[in-house]
Every structure is written in structure tokens, then in C-alpha cells.
Amino acid sequence: MSSLFPALTEGPTDAPTDRPALRFGDRSLTYAELGAVADALAHRLTGHGRVAVWATAELETAVAVVAALRAGVAAVPLNPKSGEKELGHILTDSAPALVLAAPGDELPTALAGLTRLDVSIDPAAADAAATGPLPDTHASDEDPALVVYTSGTTGPPKGAVIPRRAIATTLDALADAWQWTGADVLVHGLPLFHVHGLVLGILGPLRRGGSVRHLGRFSTDGVTRELTDGATMLFGVPTMYHRIAETLPDEPALAKALSRARLLVSGSAALPVHDHERITTATGQRVIERYGMTETLMNTSVRADGEARAGTVGVPLPGVELRLVEDDGSPITSYDAETVGEIQVRGPNLFTGYLNRPDASAAAFTADGWFRTGDMAVRDPDGYVRIVGRKATDLIKSGGYKIGAGEIENALLEHPGVREAAVTGEPDADLGERIVAWVVPADPQSPPTVQELADHVARRLAPHKRPRVVHHLDTLPRNDMGKIMKRALGHG
Structure with missing residues (x-):
């Protein structure tokens, strides 16, 4: 060559x-x-x-x-x-x-x-x-x-x-x-x-x-x-x-x-x-x-x-x-x-x-x-690829649906009360997995509630993609490349 x-x-x-x-x-x-x-x-x-x-x-x-x-x-x-x-x-x-x-x-x-x-x-x-x-x-x-x-x-x-x-x-x-x-x-x-x-x-x-x-x-x-x-x-x-x-x-x-x-x-x-x-x-x-x-x-x-x-x-x-x-x-x-x-x-x-x-x-x-x-x-219909996450940590199977964490994270970031967000799944007896949001609030003194974020996501995406649990954090764990380390969040 x-x-x-x-x-x-x-x-x-x-x-x-x-x-x-x-x-x-x-x-x-x-x-x-x-x-x-x-x-x-x-x-x-x-x-x-x-x-x-x-x-x-x-x-x-x-x-x-x-x-x-x-x-x-x-x-x-x-x-x-x-x-x-x-x-x-x-x-x-x-x-x-x-x-x-x-x-x-x-x-x-x-x-x-x-x-x-x-x-x-x-x-x-x-x-x-x-x-x-x-x-x-x-x-x-x-x-x-x-x-x-x-x-x-x-x-x-x-x-x-x-x-x-x-x-x-x-x-x-x-x-x-x-x-x-x-x-x-x-x-x-x-x-x-x-x-x-x-x-x-x-x-x-x-x-x-x-x-x-x-x-x-x-x-x-x-x-x-x-x-x-x-x-x-x-x-x-x-x-x-x-x-x-x-x-x-x-x-x-x-x-x-x-x-x-x-x-x-x-x-x-x-x-x-x-x-x-x-x-x-x-x-x-x-x-x-x-x-x-x-x-x-x-x-x-x-x-x-x-x-x-x-x-x-x-x-x-x-x-x-x-x-x-x-x-x-x-x-x-x-x-x-x-x-x-x-x-x-x-x-x-x-x-x-x-x-x-x-x-x-x-x-x-x-x-x-x-x-x-x-x-x-x-x-997309014209062949554009949209990545929804890693199979091991970002694919959530809930209520019979395959849900990608990425689109929920994007929806959460559109909420004015959210500075950073990560989404994982955790076991749920009824749904198989429930959607969990890990949120760094824009104002730590007044973080958005679970219901507020669930309604926000349901309006933008679909009701089955709404988070059922929300954890508020000071910061998200990231590696040298800026990727969120979801395993460090305790789920996924």
C-alpha cells in the first residue's frame, strides 16, 4: 500500500x-x-x-x-x-x-x-x-x-x-x-x-x-x-x-x-x-x-x-x-x-x-x-442512523416495548429544570423494567418532580417512555471522553 x-x-x-x-x-x-x-x-x-x-x-x-x-x-x-x-x-x-x-x-x-x-x-x-x-x-x-x-x-x-x-x-x-x-x-x-x-x-x-x-x-x-x-x-x-x-x-x-x-x-x-x-x-x-x-x-x-x-x-x-x-x-x-x-x-x-x-x-x-x-x-426512511444506546446499558425493555435511553435523555434535557440527565432501567415485577432518570437539576434548591418530568416526557415521546423513578444528583459520573458511566449509577 x-x-x-x-x-x-x-x-x-x-x-x-x-x-x-x-x-x-x-x-x-x-x-x-x-x-x-x-x-x-x-x-x-x-x-x-x-x-x-x-x-x-x-x-x-x-x-x-x-x-x-x-x-x-x-x-x-x-x-x-x-x-x-x-x-x-x-x-x-x-x-x-x-x-x-x-x-x-x-x-x-x-x-x-x-x-x-x-x-x-x-x-x-x-x-x-x-x-x-x-x-x-x-x-x-x-x-x-x-x-x-x-x-x-x-x-x-x-x-x-x-x-x-x-x-x-x-x-x-x-x-x-x-x-x-x-x-x-x-x-x-x-x-x-x-x-x-x-x-x-x-x-x-x-x-x-x-x-x-x-x-x-x-x-x-x-x-x-x-x-x-x-x-x-x-x-x-x-x-x-x-x-x-x-x-x-x-x-x-x-x-x-x-x-x-x-x-x-x-x-x-x-x-x-x-x-x-x-x-x-x-x-x-x-x-x-x-x-x-x-x-x-x-x-x-x-x-x-x-x-x-x-x-x-x-x-x-x-x-x-x-x-x-x-x-x-x-x-x-x-x-x-x-x-x-x-x-x-x-x-x-x-x-x-x-x-x-x-x-x-x-x-x-x-x-x-x-x-x-x-x-x-x-x-430513518432515508437511511439516516439514530443511535438509541448500548445494548448492555441503554436498551430498556418495559411493558413489551424496546426503549432506547438516548431519546428519553434528549427529552429530559429539553426541560428547563434539567441541566444533565441519564436514563437507565431497573427490574420491575409488572413492566419487566421501569425507566429511571438520573438528573442534575438546574436549580438544586427546586428540582423538578417525578410527575413533572414524567408528564414532560410523555407529551414529547409516548406515555410508555416516561420515567417512573427520578434520582437527583450533583453531577453525573463521566470517563475521560465525557461519556456517562451508567454502571456507576448502580443500574444497567
Whole structure:
């Protein structure tokens, strides 16, 4: 297959090699500089099976991953917030030859047994003697590019082996859907140990020959500054867009900056319809959503030239097959916006399996090769996908109905007395499961009552979707990506 990063070897097709490739705060590298430091490091990595990367939100992490890919070596991104036990499991499972880190980074004792290699971002120090061809252009489509560990909700994390083919095809499909080119300048403030922040946010712009400006830590001030200064795209998660929506009424500069953006993209969890509407009202811009996961990279997206319909994740990307199935595995053929089924996908965007887990790999696929995502959805008549939640935590079977938690959460968020909301199910002798709402009230001194919220939901959706129990909380438990951790709520 051709190089994952043609701009590093051939130069950006529409810009000189002195164009900025990566910028983190006040540190940056042009394409020529990135090529020099990444290739110098790549020569030191060639021949190793796997290397771990201490994946802080810094320039060194991006350089380390690019170097590994240029060397044809699989990178294992490590979450710096992981505990010793989880890190120990990942290192035992993936057996990396080295750990790459920024000079000065303090590494936990779980990494003490690994050889450490500091990542230099100084082009002047790049080893001039490190010459000769790199295997990047000769690596096979199926060669592993990344091993990304999924959050272990039912056991220790599993390492999803993502081949080079999946990265290339996903990024090229997104280029088609988003009209993404080398002229785009991306702003993001996401962590770099997962596919959203690393594959889409770093490798995506580099594959296009464009630029990345990483905020280090997300802030609305940073978004305002970068979009005002020529950036064209923003990638974020719902918690970031929620903060934007909350800040907009008092920050006209933020509204003006967002109105200039070519594309605003949200992912990793559903963006509440209420936040969509607040952002559009203030800026005239629609946030588009896409849907993916570690094992599949990206599956669907609202297209840049399509309708940005709030509450949907758009249509399957080029090359991706998607179907909904019943509990018995039979495909659902009706696109009626009502029939709930599990999403299954097939295509070149998929991983090759879980490292050292042939049992889990086999269980993840159907006999005819479709990946079982565990996500539940409905499809609109024109094929748009609406995700209603996870099969394990967000599908509530109540009174003979299959109910997705997501649409109830959106309805609750439209109530002026609700700041945040999560919905789960709990056992009920009569209904099978009853709907439980976990609400952070806008005014803790005067929270909305169960009856008030039940009536509110029944008017917007249907009576059988109303919550029967309401718990008031100060905050909802969330993970690093802003996803609500429903298992921590005590149900689901």
C-alpha cells in the first residue's frame, strides 16, 4: 500500500513543505521538520514488533506514533491516567519492546521494566546518518498499525489490533464525507490515547497534508483564538460542545469564531439535541455527528454536503456496510424510525481482532463476517442512523416495548429544570423494567418532580417512555471522553 502520510515524503500537494503540520501550544513542526524527526526516530524503531507510547497530549506523542507507522511498527498508546494494575495488564498482554515518552515525563513503576526511548522534536538533532528507505511504503495493508485497548467494563481491557488498511480507508472515507483537504486546519483538545483524538485528530490531518492545532487542554478561549486565527475545523466530544453551548450567550467572540468554521464535528457519544439547537441558534452553524468505535474506526457520518439532522449520526461511510438486526440475528429491513435493532457493520474499516484473544475475536463477529457493535439504533426512511444506546446499558425493555435511553435523555434535557440527565432501567415485577432518570437539576434548591418530568416526557415521546423513578444528583459520573458511566449509577 502507499504511504499513510504522502505529505511527509512528497510534500503537501497544495502547499510547500514549510507549512505547519503540528502545533501544540507554542511548539510546532512543519512537514519538513516532522519528516526529519519522525524518520530519525523511525530508523531506531525498525525491526521491533510493538512499541508503547506514553500518550500525553503533547507534540512528542504525535511524533512517536508517526515514527512507529513510518517504521512499520505497531504503536500501543498508553493512557497516562491508567492505574498501575491496568497498565500492568496492557504491558503483559502487548509485550512492547520499548516505551516512547517525552523527555522529562515521569513514568509509573508499572513501566519500570521497559527500555525507555525519549522522543526528540528537534529537527537540528535528527540523526543525519539515519538514511536509507523506511518500510512505510512497503508495509502490507493488514500489518498492525495500532493496538488500542478498550475500556474493560466486563473484565480487563482488550487490545484491538487496528491494521494500516483500516486507518487509510477510514480517513479517506471521512475526506469524502467531510470534503476534507490539505487546506483544512483542525483544532482539537482531545486526549491522544484513543482513536478519536489520535487517528482522526492527528493522523487525519497529516494524511490530508493539512494542519493540526492541539489546545493541550480544551477551553472555549482556545477554540475562539484558533478559529479566529484561520482554523477551519473543530473536533470535540459532547461535554466540550455542552460547555460551548453554555458559554455562547456571554461570549460573542466565541459565536463569531464558530460561525467562521467550515466544519464542527462531535463524536464519542451522542450530542444532546438541546445543545445542537443552542449552538445553531447562536452561530448559524450545525454540529455534525459521526459514529465509530475502537474496533471499527468510523462507520457513519453526517456528510458536509448533507442534512445535519440533530440526533442522528448520518449515513454509512463509503465502503462500510451497516445493518440492524433483531435479538435472533435476523436483519431488520424497515427504515421506519421506530424499529430498534443492534448495529452490525462490515468493511475495510474493521480491526483484525483482539490481541491474544481468539475467543473474544470470534465472538465479536457473526458467522457471515459482520461485527457485532453492541449499539442499538433505528433508521430513518432515508437511511439516516439514530443511535438509541448500548445494548448492555441503554436498551430498556418495559411493558413489551424496546426503549432506547438516548431519546428519553434528549427529552429530559429539553426541560428547563434539567441541566444533565441519564436514563437507565431497573427490574420491575409488572413492566419487566421501569425507566429511571438520573438528573442534575438546574436549580438544586427546586428540582423538578417525578410527575413533572414524567408528564414532560410523555407529551414529547409516548406515555410508555416516561420515567417512573427520578434520582437527583450533583453531577453525573463521566470517563475521560465525557461519556456517562451508567454502571456507576448502580443500574444497567
